[in-house]
Amino acid sequence: MEPVGKLAGPGHRLPPAAAGTAERARWWHHVGDGRLQCDVCPHQCQLADGEAGKCFVRVRQGERIVLTTYGLASGFCLDPIEKKPLYHFHPGTAVLSLGTAGCNLSCRPCRTWDEAVAKRVHRMAEEASPRAIAAAAHQWQATSVAFTYNDPAIYPEYAIDIARACHVQDVRTVAVTSGFMMPAVRRELFGVMDAANIDLKGFDEEFYQSFIGGSLRPVLDTLIYVRHRTSTWLEITNLLVPGHNDAPDRLRAMCTWIHDELGPDVPLHFSAYRPDPRMPETGLAASGLAGVPPTPPEALLRAVDIAREVGLRYVYSGGAGTPATGTTYCHGCGAALIEREGHTVQRYRITSQGRCPECRAVLPGAFDDRPGDFGARRIPIRLGN
Ligand code: SF4
Structure with a gap:
């Protein structure tokens, strides 16, 4: 199982633009130690409450995982x-x-992948x-x-x-x-x-x-x-x-x-x-x-x-x-x-x-x-x- 992304952790809050737009996500399940595992990509991030996955945009909120970019493009x-x-x-x-925000890979030649850009795209996103x-x-x-x-x-x-x-x-x-x-x-x-x-x-x-x-x-x-x-x-x-x-x-x-x-x-x-x-x-x-x-x-x-x-x-x-x-x-x-x-x-x-x-x-x-x-x-x- 992969560790979660750098934004993860109880101290990290959702970007402001995501407030009110998060949708209950599909493709996850409970694991035995109280964490929830995202089953969307092979990273299979296991999340404690408040943590985001490596992609930044799938976040555990209580007993569910949400997609924070649903409706934001x-x-x-x-x-x-x-x-x-x-x-x-x-x-x-x-x-x-x-497009939306975030990525589950970290391709070195990529022109858009880094935390700052991922957050900025969040702010620029329109409700759609x-x-x-x-x-x-x-x-x-x-x-x-x-x-x-x-x-x-x-x-x-x-x-x-x-x-x-x-x-x-x-x-x-x-x-x-x-x-x-x-x-x-x-x-x-x-x-x-x-x-x-x-x-x-x-x-x-x-x-x-x-x-x-x-x-x-x-x-x-x-x-x-x-x-x-x-x-x-x-x-x-x-x-x-x-x-x-x-x-x-x-x-x-x-x-x-x-x-x-x-x-x-x-x-x-x-x-x-x-x-x-x-x-x-x-x-x-x-x-x-x-x-x-x-x-x-x-x-x-x-x-x-x-x-x-x-x-x-x-x-x-x-x-x-x-x-x-x-x-x-x-x-x-x-x-x-x-x-x-x-x-x-x-x-x-x-x-x-x-x-x-x-x-x-x-x-x-x-x-x-x-x-x-x-x-x-x-x-x-x-x-x-
Ligand atoms: S989609 Fe995101 S949260 Fe889910 S396993 Fe992949 S990187 Fe982790």
Whole structure:
């Protein structure tokens, strides 16, 4: 069992914005010594009264655990779906992105994970009911809502209620997640998600434990579950951090696992690490990232080559500096089917049945007759505007 987070302890009170918004949480049970165990993610925090879990936002109050961020979201923004990234899910359409506060991992390259930011997001959060979010997506003609700025794995009660409200409005739902969750949560969360981008951060248990603050096996289990047991459309992202998870043999092992366990049709996106200019040198040193340079384009291209060599059909790296790594090619005849520039669809050649017009091979994913025309915009919105 994992120790609880640094905010835990009787002396720590809920952030002010959470007052009155906490909802009784699901997925916990009593353990014999009087503590309550949260069963949402593999950390399985065991909480005394008043303690918060590692994620900051699931807190024991008396004889129950509550989700302090239920109904509190932040960062509402209209984005292109390509930015999640999802390249095979209604290309060119708009997605309403949102997040809450907290995280159950402590990825060293993360730009948002630290106690201060977690608290600040609490203060910035707006009250947002599931129905209000679904109505906003409908009003702004977003075809999907994405749970993206932090991981819906730590607020599944809220994410599931929002997803159900969205489906009433004919709005689709997207989970952008680390996949670090327990089986019961996995079942319910992906039962209401139309698409997911799961972050496979590396392919090494030691890397996950020392660099991510989690473990690899539950993430692999989530990938297998989503691919084989749900109708959720799945894509994968891997952030390449120079010198930490970009060794060619590990990349080859990861891509081979994806090919063998998930199949050749799951799109894989390689993305580039960029040092956070807001992080002081001391912070970089503490996180083990001092002197780590940005991921060079050639490292991205090498990763793309490895993935294609092992047989993955849809491999992308928008930041590699070559349009070819943002283009979707037909696996049957090699024709360019979707050409992109950044997050914008420039050329779209797919039949109304989702086939290649040259050889009629089916392109896996969810496609419309025409791509959306949202473009590369990023439009912050407030609910009710
Ligand atoms: S969701 Fe939060 S409280 Fe629950 S086990 Fe994970 S880190 Fe701990």
